[in-house]
Amino acid sequence: MPHLPNRRSIRLKGYNYRQEGMYLITICCYNRACLFGNVRDGKMRLNEYGQVAHNEWLKLPDRFNQMEKDVFQIMPNHMHAIVSLSASVGAALAAARNNETNPSVHEQRAGASPAPTESFDDTLGDIVGAYKSLVANACLHLFRCKHSRKGINPSAIPTMGKIWQRNYYEHIIRNTTAYLRKAEYIKNNPANWIRDEFHQLD
Numbered sequence: 001m002p003h004l005p006n007r008r009s010i011r012l013k014g015y016n017y018r019q020e021g022m023y024l025i026t027i028c029c030y031n032r033a034c035l036f037g038n039v040r041d042g043k044m045r046l047n048e049y050g051q052v053a054h055n056e057w058l059k060l061p062d063r064f065n066q067m068e069k070d071v072f073q074i075m076p077n078h079m080h081a082i083v084s085l086s087a088s089v090g091a092a093l094a095a096a097r098n099n100e101t102n103p104s105v106h107e108q109r110a111g112a113s114p115a116p117t118e119s120f121d122d123t124l125g126d127i128v129g130a131y132k133s134l135v136a137n138a139c140l141h142l143f144r145c146k147h148s149r150k151g152i153n154p155s156a157i158p159t160m161g162k163i164w165q166r167n168y169y170e171h172i173i174r175n176t177t178a179y180l181r182k183a184e185y186i187k188n189n190p191a192n193w194i195r196d197e198f199h200q201l202d
C-alpha cells in the first residue's frame with residue numbers, strides 16, 4: 001500500500017467519480033488513535049465503537065442503492081473497503097440526501113465529514129461522508145450513554161473528541177489483477193498488522 005496522506009485525498013484530475021467502477025477507500029481515525037479495538041493473534045477484535053463502524057458499513061447500501069459492498073475490514077485505527085458503483089447513481093443520491101437528518105444535528109458529531117449536500121458532486125465522497133457521519137453520531141451517542149449518570153455534574157463528563165481524520169484516500173481499481181491484490185491486502189490486514197504502516201501500540 002502506498003503512503004497515505006493525513007490531510008488530503010489523492011484525486012485523479014479529470015476523473016468522474018460518479019461513473020461505474022470499483023474503488024479502494026481508506027478512512028483513518030483522528031491522529032490514528034486506536035478507537036475500534038485491537039488485533040490479537042492475527043485477528044481483529046472489535047470493541048463497541050468498532051462494532052458500530054462495522055454495522056454502519058453493512059447498512060450503507062440501504063442508503064445508496066447503486067453501491068455494492070465488497071471486501072472490507074475495520075482495523076484499530078482505520079478501515080479499508082472496496083466499493084463498487086453502478087453507472088446510474090443520481091436517483092440514489094437524491095433519495096439519500098432527502099433522508100438525511102437535520103443538518104444541525106450533524107454539526108455536533110465527533111469529527112465526521114460534512115453530510116451530503118446538493119453542492120457535493122463526488123459520488124464516492126457522498127458515500128464516505130455519510131458513513132463517517134453515521135459512525136461518528138452513533139459512537140457519540142454510545143459514549144454519552146456510557147458516561148451519563150444521575151447526579152453527575154455534566155461539566156465533569158469527559159468529551160469523546162474527534163472520530164475521523166479529515167478526508168479519505170481512494171484508489172481506482174482498473175482490472176482484475178489490481179482487484180485481487182487489493183482484496184488480498186484487506187483480508188490479510190489483521191494478520192499483517194504488526195508490519196502495517198498504521199500500526200502503533202493498541
